[in-house]
Amino acid sequence: MFRSAKDINERSTWQELTPGAEIYEPATSKLVMTGEWRTMTPVFDPERCKQCMLCVPYCPDASIPVKDGKRTDTDLDHCKGCGICAKVCPFEAIRMELGGK
Amino acid sequence: MGTNTRLSGNEAVAYAMKQINPDVMGAFPITPSTEIPQYFASYIANGEVDTEFVPVESEHSAMSTCIGASAAGARAITATSSAGLAFMWELLYVAASSRLPIVMAVVNRALTGPININNDHSDSMGCRDTGWIQIYAENNQEVYDNYLQAMPIAEHCRLPVMICQDGFITSHALANIQLLEDEEVRGFVGEYNPEHYLLNPQEPLAVGPYGVSPYYMEIKKAQAEAMKDARERIRQVGKDFGELSGRFYDMIEEYRMEDAEFAVVVIGSSAGTGKAAVNMLRERGVKAGLVKLRVFRPFPREELAAALSGCRAVAVMDKAEGFSGCGGPVFAETRSALYDAETRPLMVNYVYGLGGRDVTTDTFETVFDALQKIAEDGHVGETYRHIGVREE
Numbered sequence: 001m002f003r004s005a006k007d008i009n010e011r012s013t014w015q016e017l018t019p020g021a022e023i024y025e026p027a028t029s030k031l032v033m034t035g036e037w038r039t040m041t042p043v044f045d046p047e048r049c050k051q052c053m054l055c056v057p058y059c060p061d062a063s064i065p066v067k068d069g070k071r072t073d074t075d076l077d078h079c080k081g082c083g084i085c086a087k088v089c090p091f092e093a094i095r096m097e098l099g100g101k
Numbered sequence: 102m103g104t105n106t107r108l109s110g111n112e113a114v115a116y117a118m119k120q121i122n123p124d125v126m127g128a129f130p131i132t133p134s135t136e137i138p139q140y141f142a143s144y145i146a147n148g149e150v151d152t153e154f155v156p157v158e159s160e161h162s163a164m165s166t167c168i169g170a171s172a173a174g175a176r177a178i179t180a181t182s183s184a185g186l187a188f189m190w191e192l193l194y195v196a197a198s199s200r201l202p203i204v205m206a207v208v209n210r211a212l213t214g215p216i217n218i219n220n221d222h223s224d225s226m227g228c229r230d231t232g233w234i235q236i237y238a239e240n241n242q243e244v245y246d247n248y249l250q251a252m253p254i255a256e257h258c259r260l261p262v263m264i265c266q267d268g269f270i271t272s273h274a275l276a277n278i279q280l281l282e283d284e285e286v287r288g289f290v291g292e293y294n295p296e297h298y299l300l301n302p303q304e305p306l307a308v309g310p311y312g313v314s315p316y317y318m319e320i321k322k323a324q325a326e327a328m329k330d331a332r333e334r335i336r337q338v339g340k341d342f343g344e345l346s347g348r349f350y351d352m353i354e355e356y357r358m359e360d361a362e363f364a365v366v367v368i369g370s371s372a373g374t375g376k377a378a379v380n381m382l383r384e385r386g387v388k389a390g391l392v393k394l395r396v397f398r399p400f401p402r403e404e405l406a407a408a409l410s411g412c413r414a415v416a417v418m419d420k421a422e423g424f425s426g427c428g429g430p431v432f433a434e435t436r437s438a439l440y441d442a443e444t445r446p447l448m449v450n451y452v453y454g455l456g457g458r459d460v461t462t463d464t465f466e467t468v469f470d471a472l473q474k475i476a477e478d479g480h481v482g483e484t485y486r487h488i489g490v491r492e493e
């Protein structure tokens with residue numbers, strides 16, 4: 001039996017789950033919106049950012065996307081709001097705000 | 102076909118393992134199951150099997166080894182007893198909920214304390230709700246036969262299986278036994294080709310994920326359904342094994358039950374003693390019978406109800422204390438199985454044989470005498486009784 005992870009959700013019946021809840025594909029964590037857990041939100045200021053890229057490897061949730069050699073705005077679907085990026089940024093280009101979208 | 106020889110129960114299990122030639126064994130020694138990995142290690146050392154033997158530092162690690170190996174796609178086995186089984190406890194649940202078809206030989210021994218190395222069923226009865234199939238043997242032949250049926254059951258149902266035998270009685274005592282030929286065993290047990298396994302480079306796989314509350318109950322329901330479905334597979338494999346060997350197996354065995362008015366329900370080697378007592382009583386004109394529970398998980402509810410509902414009085418024998426304050430686990434479940442029957446016998450519980458306390462035909466005669474009195478009186482009196490215990 002193969003069932004794609006994107007077809008398994010909180011409305012799935014017990015018959016629709018896989019034996020032992022096995023997952024038969026990689027990188028399914030993208031399907032889980034861990035951003036919902038967040039209480040603090042990083043606010044990114046592109047004016048102050050020097051694209052030093054220090055925040056990118058520090059992010060424990062791989063939630064800072066890089067495109068054409070430049071970081072873009074934080075992936076808020078998956079960012080848990082830990083604040084590490086703001087802490088390591090040498091240019092105060094990231095500040096943490098309570099709540100947020 | 103078949104070879105007649107004499108083997109201890111432990112050697113019979115090790116020999117069955119050799120004939121199957123599984124992929125991985127993780128094991129740690131504990132009396133009275135120590136001989137199983139010991140014999141099997143000598144088969145490995147002699148090049149008779151090519152199993153990877155993992156000499157772990159504890160039973161917790163033995164079961165962890167089996168879980169990892171089974172998830173990787175290997176046939177994984179182990180053997181243990183008593184405190185060793187208790188030390189595996191949390192992993193027993195992991196193996197079952199991950200639906201890994203691990204096969205474990207359990208040589209039943211009393212749980213500490215007080216510390217005791219002799220037989221009762223407190224170890225496997227203690228883990229009766231972990232999600233493992235449990236199959237019990239009356240004698241060495243059944244130990245061997247049950248072990249050969251374990252993998253065809255486990256791998257079809259995707260549930261782990263315990264093959265239980267009574268410590269020292271059907272582990273160390275020698276008995277005549279008929280072995281199948283290696284080719285017959287290989288043909289019966291077959292190759293293991295799991296659909297999903299971690300070592301498959303074509304399919305990345307996650308095993309044992311976090312089951313948050315929106316999923317946990319559905320996962321448990323699926324596991325419960327698999328256990329219900331296991332009944333049919335166990336019966337089918339028992340029938341197939343009978344066609345191969347001439348020895349047929351089912352969920353329960355009914356002994357002289359056709360017209361029985363008084364019956365005992367018993368698990369394991371004591372069934373043999375009970376049958377001898379039934380024969381003696383039958384010669385005296387007592388309509389005695391015996392029901393042997395071969396499979397305890399899944400519980401043979403319908404079979405027991407059908408076998409016992411015509412009796413006048415039934416004694417359920419528990420070789421383990423449940424400390425429920427009102428009887429042992431076999432009694433609780435057997436009495437529950439009869440609840441929906443149109444006619445119900447009077448039913449009493451005997452806890453017996455704890456920590457290797459002797460069980461003889463006299464024990465069963467006392468039980469059958471009590472059953473006749475219960476039937477005459479029309480009421481059971483105290484249902485929760487201990488037999489073979491000194492008391493004032």
